Amino acid sequence: MSAVISVKDLNKIYQGGFQALKNINLDIHAGEIFALLGPNGAGKTTLISIICGIVNPSSGTVLADGYDIVRDYREARTAIGLVPQELSTDAFETVWDTVSFSRGLFGKPRNDAHIEKVLKVLSLWDKRDNKIMMLSGGMKRRVMIAKALSHEPKILFLDEPTAGVDVELRREMWEMVRQLREQGVTIILTTHYIEEAEEMADRVGIIREGKIILVDDKARLMQKLGRKQLTVHLAEPLQSLPATLDDDALALSEDGYGLVYTYDANQETTGIAELLRALNAAGIEFKDLHSRQSSLEDIFVDLVHNGQPAPANASSAGEV
Numbered sequence: 001m002s003a004v005i006s007v008k009d010l011n012k013i014y015q016g017g018f019q020a021l022k023n024i025n026l027d028i029h030a031g032e033i034f035a036l037l038g039p040n041g042a043g044k045t046t047l048i049s050i051i052c053g054i055v056n057p058s059s060g061t062v063l064a065d066g067y068d069i070v071r072d073y074r075e076a077r078t079a080i081g082l083v084p085q086e087l088s089t090d091a092f093e094t095v096w097d098t099v100s101f102s103r104g105l106f107g108k109p110r111n112d113a114h115i116e117k118v119l120k121v122l123s124l125w126d127k128r129d130n131k132i133m134m135l136s137g138g139m140k141r142r143v144m145i146a147k148a149l150s151h152e153p154k155i156l157f158l159d160e161p162t163a164g165v166d167v168e169l170r171r172e173m174w175e176m177v178r179q180l181r182e183q184g185v186t187i188i189l190t191t192h193y194i195e196e197a198e199e200m201a202d203r204v205g206i207i208r209e210g211k212i213i214l215v216d217d218k219a220r221l222m223q224k225l226g227r228k229q230l231t232v233h234l235a236e237p238l239q240s241l242p243a244t245l246d247d248d249a250l251a252l253s254e255d256g257y258g259l260v261y262t263y264d265a266n267q268e269t270t271g272i273a274e275l276l277r278a279l280n281a282a283g284i285e286f287k288d289l290h291s292r293q294s295s296l297e298d299i300f301v302d303l304v305h306n307g308q309p310a311p312a313n314a315s316s317a318g319e320v
């Protein structure tokens with residue numbers, strides 16, 4: 001697969017000596033949706049800013065669409081559209097003028113047909129003559145994306161595209177991002193919503209303390225690192241686990257009514273049959289069984305906080 005962005009041995013030391021990026025190596029494939037995940041301060045924005053030519057690297061190289069982001073700055077930058085975290089648009093301009101003006105900033109000749117296409121994909125066509133200040137927050141966010149696409153970039157960076165956006169609008173944005181990918185745009189997004197990466201990404205990269213700790217195909221990652229969890233709902237609460245049930249993979253819920261067993265679904269023997277036999281032998285009755293696959297969020301939390309995948313925890317906040 002061809003790399004549309006190629007990052008090699010990239011380091012960033014900010015003035016004052018803080019090293020925000022530590023020897024980053026990363027290839028982004030043409031046509032994929034790549035999600036960059038990491039806790040606050042991990043280095044996501046720094047990495048994106050370097051690729052987009054906003055921040056200077058301390059060492060290492062980055063090629064965007066084959067162009068060196070330092071030596072061939074102009075060509076590299078033309079290949080990229082960036083939607084930053086903060087909304088910044090001219091409130092008094094119309095949607096059409098703002099988006100066409102952005103195209104001009106890249107030295108591209110006027111192309112009304114392209115601007116029309118972008119506004120239509122982003123469902124902004126009906127609003128083209130409205131002033132930005134008349135638009136809702138979600139529409140303003142779409143204007144930012146339209147601006148980033150105005151010069152026909154091959155690569156689109158979305159930094160926290162749905163931060164503070166309600167669930168319905170988030171789903172709309174996801175749909176729109178998928179449409180852009182279908183039109184051949186490579187998309188790199190950073191997100192705090194794991195659900196967003198789980199829903200959309202082809203590949204996921206996890207960054208922690210300035211280092212890329214993992215890059216993998218999302219589906220493979222979930223299969224490889226995912227665990228399953230079986231909860232046995234007991235008829236009567238237990239104070240503690242009987243000695244015959246002592247097993248690292250088994251935990252008692254706080255209220256004593258749930259036994260939570262974590263296992264690897266890819267193994268030939270999961271240990272479930274033994275567990276149920278042991279419960280019988282101990283005279284422990286249960287009312288129900290419930291199993292779940294660990295989510296990308298479980299995997300992420302384990303990797304970021306423990307450095308390795310661990311048993312699925314029932315974390316469901318959806319945000320890190």
Ligand SMILES: Nc1ncnc2c1ncn2[C@@H]1O[C@H](COP(=O)(O)OP(=O)(O)OP(=O)(O)O)[C@@H](O)[C@H]1O
Pocket residue numbers: 014015016018020038039040041042043044045046047
């Ligand atoms: N201009 C700067 N000077 C010094 N340190 C900086 C500068 N910009 C960022 N940093 C530091 O570099 C680290 C990485 O910051 P960065 O903004 O890249 O993280 P992030 O992963 O994007 O975080 P968030 O999820 O909070 O946006 C942080 O510790 C931050 O304090």
